[in-house]
Amino acid sequence: MVCLSILLLVGFRMQIERLRTEISSFGLDNLLVIETITPQDISAGMSSDRFRSLRKHGQLFTARKMLAYAKGSNGKNAAVIGYSDADIRGLLPYLKFGHSTFVLSNKIPQGIAIDYNIGNTSVTAVSLKPEEKLLQLIQTDTLFIPLERLADIEKRGYSMIYYLQKNPKSPNIENIISAIQRVSRADGNGKIDIKSAAAIKKKLDRLEAQQSSMKLWLAIILGSALSLIYGVLSILEFRQSMYIAALLKSFGVSSILLGLRSILENLLIVNAVTIGIIYTLSKYHGTIFAALKVKTGADIHSLYWGPETIWTIAAANIGVLISSIPVFLALRKQVGNILD
Amino acid sequence: MLSCSNIYYRYARRNPWILEDFSHEFSPGIHLIKGFSGCGKSTLLRVIGGYLKQQKGKINIQGYRSNNTKFKRKDLGFVFQQLNLLPLASIKRNLNLAAALAGIPNKQRSANINKYLTLLGLAEFKKRLPKSMSGGQQQRASIARALIKEPKILLLDEPTSGLDDLNTEVIINVLKEFISDGNRTVIICTHDSRLDKVAHDILDFNRFLPMEGHLEALAGTAG
Numbered sequence: 001m002v003c004l005s006i007l008l009l010v011g012f013r014m015q016i017e018r019l020r021t022e023i024s025s026f027g028l029d030n031l032l033v034i035e036t037i038t039p040q041d042i043s044a045g046m047s048s049d050r051f052r053s054l055r056k057h058g059q060l061f062t063a064r065k066m067l068a069y070a071k072g073s074n075g076k077n078a079a080v081i082g083y084s085d086a087d088i089r090g091l092l093p094y095l096k097f098g099h100s101t102f103v104l105s106n107k108i109p110q111g112i113a114i115d116y117n118i119g120n121t122s123v124t125a126v127s128l129k130p131e132e133k134l135l136q137l138i139q140t141d142t143l144f145i146p147l148e149r150l151a152d153i154e155k156r157g158y159s160m161i162y163y164l165q166k167n168p169k170s171p172n173i174e175n176i177i178s179a180i181q182r183v184s185r186a187d188g189n190g191k192i193d194i195k196s197a198a199a200i201k202k203k204l205d206r207l208e209a210q211q212s213s214m215k216l217w218l219a220i221i222l223g224s225a226l227s228l229i230y231g232v233l234s235i236l237e238f239r240q241s242m243y244i245a246a247l248l249k250s251f252g253v254s255s256i257l258l259g260l261r262s263i264l265e266n267l268l269i270v271n272a273v274t275i276g277i278i279y280t281l282s283k284y285h286g287t288i289f290a291a292l293k294v295k296t297g298a299d300i301h302s303l304y305w306g307p308e309t310i311w312t313i314a315a316a317n318i319g320v321l322i323s324s325i326p327v328f329l330a331l332r333k334q335v336g337n338i339l340d
Numbered sequence: 341m342l343s344c345s346n347i348y349y350r351y352a353r354r355n356p357w358i359l360e361d362f363s364h365e366f367s368p369g370i371h372l373i374k375g376f377s378g379c380g381k382s383t384l385l386r387v388i389g390g391y392l393k394q395q396k397g398k399i400n401i402q403g404y405r406s407n408n409t410k411f412k413r414k415d416l417g418f419v420f421q422q423l424n425l426l427p428l429a430s431i432k433r434n435l436n437l438a439a440a441l442a443g444i445p446n447k448q449r450s451a452n453i454n455k456y457l458t459l460l461g462l463a464e465f466k467k468r469l470p471k472s473m474s475g476g477q478q479q480r481a482s483i484a485r486a487l488i489k490e491p492k493i494l495l496l497d498e499p500t501s502g503l504d505d506l507n508t509e510v511i512i513n514v515l516k517e518f519i520s521d522g523n524r525t526v527i528i529c530t531h532d533s534r535l536d537k538v539a540h541d542i543l544d545f546n547r548f549l550p551m552e553g554h555l556e557a558l559a560g561t562a563g
Binding site for chain 2: 250
């Protein structure tokens with residue numbers, strides 16, 4: 001029971017920690033809109049710039065992610081992003097080095113020239129390190145090429161990326177998202193995918209509410225199960241405990257001392273077992289969650305020795321206290337009515 | 341000095357009194373309480389020992405109330421009719437537990453254990469479990485356990501029932517030795533007339549029987 005409760009609560013905690021990390025790395029004021037533009041949309045003449053007006057709400061990075069990969073001379077594939085004159089403003093930190101074609105990578109050292117093939121097009125790109133604010137977009141090596149060199153590839157369709165870092169004074173993210181959704185619904189063109197910390201925050205709030213209610217239920221179930229197990233044992237041992245208690249009382253041992261001894265003994269056993277289980281789980285955390293195919297975070301200690309553990313230990317202790325009731329009933333009986 | 345003043349006791353509210361307005365003073369020495377089965381002898385012994393709480397009246401034992409745990413721990417020895425030796429502990433451990441709970445220091449504890457086991461003829465049985473001993477040996481072991489803390493008051497419930505003359509004689513000699521300092525009080529509930537010769541006082545409990553309702557009570561309660 002303890003083992004299962006701890007694993008469930010740690011699982012929840014891990015998910016919450018992951019979302020919190022995502023929120024803090026994404027930033028509460030950032031918004032990513034990805035609009036899928038199909039060849040049909042292109043031939044229908046749909047504007048791919050319709051959300052550029054987001055610029056008035058903050059710093060806007062725009063680019064087109066092609067539905068193609070570039071094969072590099074270093075043996076690695078890179079995602080392909082095309083940029084037009086309208087997108088240059090967001091790319092200035094990279095264009096200032098004087099190379100219109102460049103690859104942003106965390107793994108390749110800066111300043112290395114790499115040849116890439118995209119279909120029939122060959123380009124040479126210089127490697128640069130992405131700025132921290134672009135890390136949300138640049139998760140693999142990404143090749144940036146002026147759009148005019150990708151005319152054939154662009155016709156196959158692409159994803160239009162709008163990455164907004166909102167000004168603090170602009171309307172809040174929820175309002176901007178709702179405006180984007182309204183525009184998208186109104187013209188019926190394109191498919192948009194919106195990612196913002198606000199949505200993650202909502203998910204986090206929901207998860208935290210679920211975790212609170214689960215904590216309560218697990219505590220109730222665990223406490224009840226332990227009360228039941230210890231209670232049944234106390235009842236089964238009732239006559240024996242009553243006899244031993246009476247005998248010790250006849251030697252002058254006080255009822256309070258006997259009651260405390262019984263409680264302390266049970267508390268010692270339950271707490272030692274619970275802490276032992278938690279320690280073992282934390283020791284084999286990686287193995288257990290790898291077997292469950294769940295990614296684990298680095299700070300295992302705080303996962304296992306956090307508030308959830310205190311809840312579990314408290315529930316176990318309350319269970320023990322409830323199960324001690326039969327012992328106290330036995331202690332209330334007069335010695336002379338038990339020993340002949 | 342042990343005094344009982346106006347003691348009333350009954351096992352349940354609707355039952356008649358088993359002890360009704362009982363008053364008596366027990367001076368140091370050996371006192372026998374005799375009477376019919378069910379007349380309340382064992383009940384009186386348990387009330388004196390503080391193992392049953394009287395509904396009315398007072399028991400005073402050298403300034404202590406009988407249910408005082410300090411008094412019970414140090415100055416009261418009780419031998420139950422059913423002996424109540426711990427079945428999974430050797431005789432030595434049974435004695436050691438009682439002595440340890442009485443707060444007797446380790447060294448004196450072993451000396452007392454050896455002394456009383458020898459006096460009661462059990463020296464060679466100290467490592468034996470109670471169930472591997474005869475009824476008479478268990479009875480003597482139970483008395484040794486009560487004597488081990490050398491209490492001021494010793495209460496014995498039918499200590500010689502079913503014992504042969506030889507075993508009874510051993511117990512009589514130990515009790516004589518026990519009270520020899522003139523400071524200790526021994527109260528024995530018994531039917532056994534072999535103990536009469538050692539008694540300083542014999543209390544005929546039949547005379548305390550309440551007239552009405554007691555026969556019905558005898559049918560429903562022990563001792």
